[in-house]
Amino acid sequence: MSAVIAWVEAFNGKAIPATWEALAAARMLADKFAVPVVALIIGEGGEALAAEAGQFGADEVLLCADSSLNNYRLEAYAGVLTALVQSHHPRAVVAAATSRGRELLAASAADTDSPMLGDVLSLSVGDGWISADRAGYAGKVLSETQVVGGETQFVTVRSRAFKALDPKAGAAPQVSSLAPALSEDQIVSKVESFETEAGTVNLTDAAVIVSGGRGMANNPKDAPADAGDAAVWKARDGFANVLQPLADTLGAAVGASRAAVDAGYIPYAHQVGQTGKVVAPDLYIAAGISGAIQHQAGMRTSKIIVAINKDKEAPIFKMARYGLVGDLYQIIPALTAEVKKRLGK
Amino acid sequence: MSVVVFTRSTPDTAAKVEADASGGVSWGDAATVVNPWDEYALEEGILQAKAGAGKAVVVAIGGEMHSEALKHSLAMGLDEAARVEDAGIDPTDSLAYATAAAAVVKKIADVDLVLFGKESVDVGSDQHIVQTARKLGWTMLSYVSKIVAVDYAAKTIKVERMLEEGRQVVTSRLPVVISVMKDINEPRYPSFIGIRKASKAVIPLWSLGDLGIAAPPPRTKVARYKNLPARDTRFELIEGTPEEQAKVLVDRLIEEKVL
Numbered sequence: 240m241s242a243v244i245a246w247v248e249a250f251n252g253k254a255i256p257a258t259w260e261a262l263a264a265a266r267m268l269a270d271k272f273a274v275p276v277v278a279l280i281i282g283e284g285g286e287a288l289a290a291e292a293g294q295f296g297a298d299e300v301l302l303c304a305d306s307s308l309n310n311y312r313l314e315a316y317a318g319v320l321t322a323l324v325q326s327h328h329p330r331a332v333v334a335a336a337t338s339r340g341r342e343l344l345a346a347s348a349a350d351t352d353s354p355m356l357g358d359v360l361s362l363s364v365g366d367g368w369i370s371a372d373r374a375g376y377a378g379k380v381l382s383e384t385q386v387v388g389g390e391t392q393f394v395t396v397r398s399r400a401f402k403a404l405d406p407k408a409g410a411a412p413q414v415s416s417l418a419p420a421l422s423e424d425q426i427v428s429k430v431e432s433f434e435t436e437a438g439t440v441n442l443t444d445a446a447v448i449v450s451g452g453r454g455m456a457n458n459p460k461d462a463p464a465d466a467g468d469a470a471v472w473k474a475r476d477g478f479a480n481v482l483q484p485l486a487d488t489l490g491a492a493v494g495a496s497r498a499a500v501d502a503g504y505i506p507y508a509h510q511v512g513q514t515g516k517v518v519a520p521d522l523y524i525a526a527g528i529s530g531a532i533q534h535q536a537g538m539r540t541s542k543i544i545v546a547i548n549k550d551k552e553a554p555i556f557k558m559a560r561y562g563l564v565g566d567l568y569q570i571i572p573a574l575t576a577e578v579k580k581r582l583g584k
Numbered sequence: 585m586s587v588v589v590f591t592r593s594t595p596d597t598a599a600k601v602e603a604d605a606s607g608g609v610s611w612g613d614a615a616t617v618v619n620p621w622d623e624y625a626l627e628e629g630i631l632q633a634k635a636g637a638g639k640a641v642v643v644a645i646g647g648e649m650h651s652e653a654l655k656h657s658l659a660m661g662l663d664e665a666a667r668v669e670d671a672g673i674d675p676t677d678s679l680a681y682a683t684a685a686a687a688v689v690k691k692i693a694d695v696d697l698v699l700f701g702k703e704s705v706d707v708g709s710d711q712h713i714v715q716t717a718r719k720l721g722w723t724m725l726s727y728v729s730k731i732v733a734v735d736y737a738a739k740t741i742k743v744e745r746m747l748e749e750g751r752q753v754v755t756s757r758l759p760v761v762i763s764v765m766k767d768i769n770e771p772r773y774p775s776f777i778g779i780r781k782a783s784k785a786v787i788p789l790w791s792l793g794d795l796g797i798a799a800p801p802p803r804t805k806v807a808r809y810k811n812l813p814a815r816d817t818r819f820e821l822i823e824g825t826p827e828e829q830a831k832v833l834v835d836r837l838i839e840e841k842v843l
């Protein structure tokens with residue numbers, strides 16, 4: 240098979256948004272190589288996903304379903320992908336640079352001694368070799384990285400760096416099935432439980448992010464006498480009852496600075512920055528965040544940055560398109576009310 | 585038993601890093617520090633070596649600058665250090681890195697646990713971690729936020745992993761390669777005695793020959809580093825009462841088509 244394989248990533252049977260962005264990148268590479276795009280769907284619910292993959296640009300679909308593949312596990316999935324690469328020698332394998340996509344492609348690239356360009360921001364092809372811009376040194380520079388050897392070229396693409404194709408109605412890709420590579424007793428790791436965090440919007444997929452920092456502790460509300468640490472109570476109350484309503488109104492995800500995370504105002508999963516998540520939304524609103532270089536590392540490629548800070552000298556204003564100097568506890572509720580009014584919510 | 589932790593030196597997180605005209609990268613006279621994510625792996629290495637009554641070995645693959653990270657690790661309390669450098673390995677090529685890393689683990693012998701920080705900020709990647717596990721033929725447990733239980737006699741481990749959608753609890757058999765998240769522990773600071781001891785340590789330097797492997801075939805290379813495209817520097821300060829500020833901001837965001 241001379242093809243570009245796109246791994247279709249799903250969670251609980253539903254494709255994740257970034258997977259169609261990766262499929263668009265696969266389509267671009269396949270067109271350069273003049274080969275088809277084959278979507279690889281591993282696990283349950285593949286038939287519905289197969290039709291969707293066709294709409295988003297796949298020419299053919301390979302389905303691999305087995306009870307050992309119902310929930311993603313690296314060993315089981317890498318077994319499938321590695322066997323496919325070894326038997327069919329595709330030109331490239333592409334996936335979204337999610338937790339799963341990164342490790343799955345890295346594993347198969349290692350198994351087959353293949354080159355891998357991970358978490359790319361852009362792609363180009365010259366002489367059949369792929370070259371990509373990637374973020375280096377915590378996003379402070381770009382590293383232009385090239386494939387220099389090997390057969391199948393593995394690529395993972397950063398969320399929101401590529402645009403998904405407009406879905407084509409009526410596309411009916413040819414679907415074939417593939418056998419699993421390992422049996423359950425060959426798989427060493429077992430998933431005991433999976434606890435999903437209800438209601439959270441995935442930061443890396445979010446088009447709008449509202450983040451709070453240490454300034455969240457300056458909540459004018461009085462902490463109850465039995466609150467323990469008053470600053471922690473105030474900040475948590477602010478995240479839940481001031482920032483979250485704005486996020487809900489905007490359909491946004493909630494982010495935070497490390498200072499807010501370290502002080503226990505909000506869980507680490509929300510941290511944006513060098514040692515948190517790297518995000519690139521259309522709109523990033525930073526409230527009570529000074530804008531330290533390590534915070535910038537995580538949000539500097541946001542399209543529009545809005546800074547709300549009571550200190551007009553805060554470095555965050557140097558990055559912002561719009562700056563609002565003042566108390567976030569007055570500005571955020573006013574903003575929530577205004578957005579509701581204007582968008583008729 | 586042994587625990588192996590891989591680390592490297594990266595420019596201080598506050599350093600200004602820039603690409604130069606020839607495509608190289610520099611950070612002026614800014615100091616280097618242990619790759620920020622690795623501090624948690626180093627701390628966990630100390631804790632796990634103690635729990636398993638074994639030793640913790642820290643390894644860096646790359647040039648002399650990485651000795652700084654190794655000295656810091658020894659000062660924190662890891663037992664031994666080694667550095668691998670060879671013209672045949674480009675540490676930015678993940679497959680070359682993983683091939684060397686797997687050979688180091690085999691050389692150290694009797695290793696139950698290999699630890700990495702979540703990613704390396706300089707190469708901006710975690711793929712060399714997974715690839716080290718595959719080259720060893722071991723289970724990879726990535727994004728671990730907690731080691732729930734480990735039994736070095738029975739060779740079993742149970743960890744909590746942090747994924748986009750929530751927390752997963754996984755069991756596996758040792759040996760494993762683990763990449764750790766920030767909230768797994770509270771890294772210690774080096775002690776004065778630790779710093780004194782580390783400054784006198786002689787760190788062995790291994791070549792591919794010492795590891796008993798040939799140079800892996802090159803797969804990727806960094807062609808050049810480039811500076812980021814210039815940011816849009818337009819700035820508008822929105823003044824007035826909070827209600828006035830909110831109104832103007834919403835006007836602008838609607839004009840910008842981000843609402």
Ligand SMILES: Cc1cc2nc3c(=O)[nH]c(=O)nc-3n(C[C@H](O)[C@H](O)[C@H](O)COP(=O)(O)OP(=O)(O)OC[C@H]3O[C@@H](n4cnc5c(N)ncnc54)[C@H](O)[C@@H]3O)c2cc1C
Nearest residue numbers: 452453454496497498512513514515527528529534549567
């Ligand atoms: C190795 C390393 C890694 C790091 N990684 C990260 C990372 O991933 N992410 C990250 O964010 N940081 C990171 N940091 C920390 C970073 O250096 C800063 O300490 C941190 O970002 C500061 O958070 P902050 O802006 O919330 O707090 P501060 O710097 O304390 O800023 C608080 C701001 O809130 C404003 N404020 C206070 N009250 C109000 C109010 N009522 N209304 C409006 N404004 C108000 C203040 O004027 C101030 O500007 C890292 C640091 C190191 C050394």
Ligand SMILES: Nc1ncnc2c1ncn2[C@@H]1O[C@H](COP(=O)(O)O)[C@@H](O)[C@H]1O
Nearest residue numbers: 250251309310311430431432433434752
């Ligand atoms: N999306 C998922 N990813 C990984 N593991 C899961 C997922 N959903 C459920 N699990 C776990 O897989 C096992 C089977 O789950 P269930 O489908 O609920 O019977 C249980 O241990 C679940 O906790």
